[in-house]
Amino acid sequence: MTSVVILGGGPGGYEAALVGAQLGGEVTLIERDGLGGAAVLTDCVPSKTLIATAEVMSSIHRAAELGLRIWETGPDASVASSVTVDLAMVNQRVMDLARAQSTDITAKLRSQDIRIIDGVGRLAGPETVVATHADGTEETIAADIILVATGTTPRELPTAACDGERILNWKQVYNLTELPERLIVVGSGVTGAEFASAYDELGVDVVLVSSRDKVLPGQDSDAAEVLQEVFERRGMQIMSRSRAVSAVREADEVVVALEDGREVRGSHVLMAVGALPNTEGLGLEEAGVELGPGGHIVTDGVSRTTARGVYAAGDCTGVFALASVAAMQGRIAMWHALGDRVAPLDMQKVSSNVFTSPEIATVGMTQQQAASSELRIATVMLPLNSNARAKMQGLRDGFVKLFCLPVTGIILGGVVVAPHASELIHAIAVAVSERLTVDQFSTDFTVYPSLSGSVAEAARQLHSRGVTPELTV
Numbered sequence: 001m002t003s004v005v006i007l008g009g010g011p012g013g014y015e016a017a018l019v020g021a022q023l024g025g026e027v028t029l030i031e032r033d034g035l036g037g038a039a040v041l042t043d044c045v046p047s048k049t050l051i052a053t054a055e056v057m058s059s060i061h062r063a064a065e066l067g068l069r070i071w072e073t074g075p076d077a078s079v080a081s082s083v084t085v086d087l088a089m090v091n092q093r094v095m096d097l098a099r100a101q102s103t104d105i106t107a108k109l110r111s112q113d114i115r116i117i118d119g120v121g122r123l124a125g126p127e128t129v130v131a132t133h134a135d136g137t138e139e140t141i142a143a144d145i146i147l148v149a150t151g152t153t154p155r156e157l158p159t160a161a162c163d164g165e166r167i168l169n170w171k172q173v174y175n176l177t178e179l180p181e182r183l184i185v186v187g188s189g190v191t192g193a194e195f196a197s198a199y200d201e202l203g204v205d206v207v208l209v210s211s212r213d214k215v216l217p218g219q220d221s222d223a224a225e226v227l228q229e230v231f232e233r234r235g236m237q238i239m240s241r242s243r244a245v246s247a248v249r250e251a252d253e254v255v256v257a258l259e260d261g262r263e264v265r266g267s268h269v270l271m272a273v274g275a276l277p278n279t280e281g282l283g284l285e286e287a288g289v290e291l292g293p294g295g296h297i298v299t300d301g302v303s304r305t306t307a308r309g310v311y312a313a314g315d316c317t318g319v320f321a322l323a324s325v326a327a328m329q330g331r332i333a334m335w336h337a338l339g340d341r342v343a344p345l346d347m348q349k350v351s352s353n354v355f356t357s358p359e360i361a362t363v364g365m366t367q368q369q370a371a372s373s374e375l376r377i378a379t380v381m382l383p384l385n386s387n388a389r390a391k392m393q394g395l396r397d398g399f400v401k402l403f404c405l406p407v408t409g410i411i412l413g414g415v416v417v418a419p420h421a422s423e424l425i426h427a428i429a430v431a432v433s434e435r436l437t438v439d440q441f442s443t444d445f446t447v448y449p450s451l452s453g454s455v456a457e458a459a460r461q462l463h464s465r466g467v468t469p470e471l472t473v
Contacts, residue, residue, distance in 0.1 A: 001026040002338060005129045005143040007121045007282070010037025011323040012149035012313030014105055016330030020145075021112040023338040028141060029114055030121040030131050036102040038151050039323045042171040045101055047194060049094045050174075051355045054201035055419075057083070058357045061201070062394045085202045088177035095174055123148075123283035126307040145309055145337045148282065148289075148297060149330060152275035152315040159246035160186075166254050166268050167247050170195070173270055179204050180268040184256050186244045187272035188215040190354050193227065195270055196236065197356035206236050207264055209256065211243045216354065220367050220415045222381065222401065223360045227417075230358065230397050239264070247271070277316040292318060301344025303333035311337060319345070322352055348413075351429045353422040358398045361425035364413025364432040365403045376406045380461045382454050384418050389449035395419060400454045402428070402438070404462055409437040411459070418451055427455055438462040 004020040006013045009031030020027040034041050063069075063079035070082050109116060119133040129146060131139045154169035156162055164172040170191055181204075185196045188210035200206045208215065208231065215231065215238065216224040231238060243259040247269050256264040277295045285291060288307035290298040296318030303311045313329035315321045328345060335342035354360040370377040384390045384398035398417035404410060414428035431441050442459035446452045 002144045003142060004028070004145045004147070004334070004337075005121070005141050006030065006147045006149060007129070008037060008149035008151060008278075008314065008316075009033075009035045009105075009116075010039050010149055010151050010314055010326060012151075012326035012330035013037065013147065014109060014330075015327040016147050016149065016313060016334045017109055017114050018112060019331045019334035020338065021114050023334060023340055025145070025334070025338055027112075027114045028117060028131075029109065030117045030119060030129070032118065032120050032134070034099075034102045035105040035109065035116070036098075037149075038171070039326070040101050040105065041098050042174075044323050045098045046094045046174055047170070047191075047198075048355055049097050050090065051194060051198045053085075053090050054198040055357065057085070057201045057203070058419075065394045085179055087179050087202075091174045091176060122281065123287040123289075123310070125283075126287045126310050143309075145311065145334075147303075147330065147333050148279075148284070148305075148310065148312040148316060149314045149326065150278040150282065150316050152277050152321070154271070155274040155276050156271060157244070157246065157273065160244070160248075160256075160269075160271055162271060163249070166249055166252075168268060168270050170270070170272060176268070180266070181205065182207065182266035182268075184209060184247075184254065184264055184266040184269040185272060186247070186256065186269060187274070188212060188238075189218065189272065189274070190216065192270070192272035194355050195272065196231070197227075200231070200234055200236050201357055207266060208236060208238045209242050209244050209258070209264065210238060210240050213240055214238075216360070219354060219360055220362060220401070222367065222399065223362075223415055223417045226358070226397055226399070227354075227356055227360065244273075275315065275321070277318065279316055294318065299329075301332075302336040302342060303329045303345075304336070309337075320347065320350060320352075322350070325350055349429065349433045351425050353425065355422070358395075358418050359416075359421035361416045361421035362414070363425055363429045364411075366413065367401075367403075367415075370403050370412075377412070378404050378406050378409075378462055380458050382458050382461070384451070384454065387449070387451060387454045389451050389453070390418070392449065393419075400424075400458045402455075402458045402462060404438050409439060409462065410435050411438060411441060414455075414458075416455070420451075424452055424455060427452065 002025045004025040004027045006029045017029045121131045124130045129141045162169045184207045186209045196208045214228045246257045254269045290306040297312040299317050311333035314326035351363040381401040385396045401415040403412045411431040416424045438459040446456045
């Protein structure tokens with residue numbers, strides 16, 4: 001049998017293990033913190049569970065507008081004012097769910113006769129892995145195929161050491177048992193924006209420190225503008241073009257110093273300033289695996305590294321920090337290594353979502369790519385407030401945007417800014433993957449009333465605007 005050894009039990013690792021076993025490999029997976037890795041135990045699953053609670057509070061805040069009141073009277077009486085957030089209970093549920101998910105993954109792997117080693121591993125050449133068990137004993141394993149899926153660690157500033165109490169990274173934030181009086185979030189990328197949005201909805205006074213002009217600099221500019229407007233309307237303080245240089249504790253406060261000499265004071269600070277790949281001390285370069293300038297593992301479209309028989313998947317590759325991408329990289333690696341049919345990873349087909357309120361979902365071509373294209377890319381953007389279902393639910397902020405080719409009308413990508421955009425983007429993702437035209441897409445039925453109706457309406461408008469004469473029926 002082909003010996004497969006996998007370092008790391010996150011989505012890239014455990015999905016690869018399942019494919020490896022399915023294709024007849026003898027699979028060993030090495031993981032020290034629990035199956036599911038950071039995605040399940042300290043990142044994706046916990047953060048989205050917290051955000052699910054915040055989503056309920058978002059609906060509660062709209063209750064009065066929808067005609068829902070409590071029996072009490074008075075100027076401050078409202079549904080929202082009658083709800084108290086028990087953060088200790090919320091975070092207990094968050095971590096219980098994460099551990100349960102990890103247990104389910106472990107059981108699934110064991111049912112496929114996949115060997116799981118509780119410990120860490122390192123390469124001793126391109127065909128050998130040394131596993132250090134939790135009890136300190138070492139085991140040398142000969143490997144025909146090695147997959148490195150060791151993930152990342154939160155980046156910390158030397159002058160803002162996280163203590164897990166008041167200066168927190170995104171792994172430590174679930175230690176909180178009471179809502180912060182004033183939370184300073186440093187970093188306005190996806191992680192920073194998601195936590196800022198969630199805690200703001202939970203009733204916390206949030207200050208968002210952003211080194212850029214506006215939040216989410218890597219996202220669609222129209223979407224980022226909508227989110228910034230929503231944040232500011234709620235009362236969140238956004239300090240744009242402000243770079244944090246340090247964070248220190250002073251009694252029950254945290255003082256964040258900015259590059260321009262200003263200071264921001266709060267009860268807690270969340271440092272969301274990126275992540276570093278877990279690639280040191282693994283023997284990678286000695287085994288012939290090339291690392292990029294930031295320490296990420298260099299891979300090709302089928303997850304191969306520069307060392308024969310060694311593959312890599314997930315955030316440690318720096319390709320796209322998404323659990324779905326990590327999982328697909330792991331599957332592709334095993335399909336390729338074990339001789340199954342495989343196609344290279346196509347980033348244009350990847351759907352992503354920012355779990356703020358409202359959510360921002362994207363797939364395929366971006367606005368920047370459309371603007372710089374030599375082709376006359378056709379674009380339409382429909383505001384969410386024109387949608388009947390949105391009006392019924394009291395939703396005003398958001399839009400649907402589609403991009404298509406000017407001649408054929410083939411849909412190249414899209415952006416959805418709306419509650420549950422993560423669900424609405426799937427239809428556009430299918431259209432992009434299957435190269436559907438706006439005509440094909442717009443003739444399929446949608447439910448009325450529904451938010452998805454705006455996606456079909458955007459396609460119809462691309463046709464009615466006369467993308468090209470060829471699209472005229």
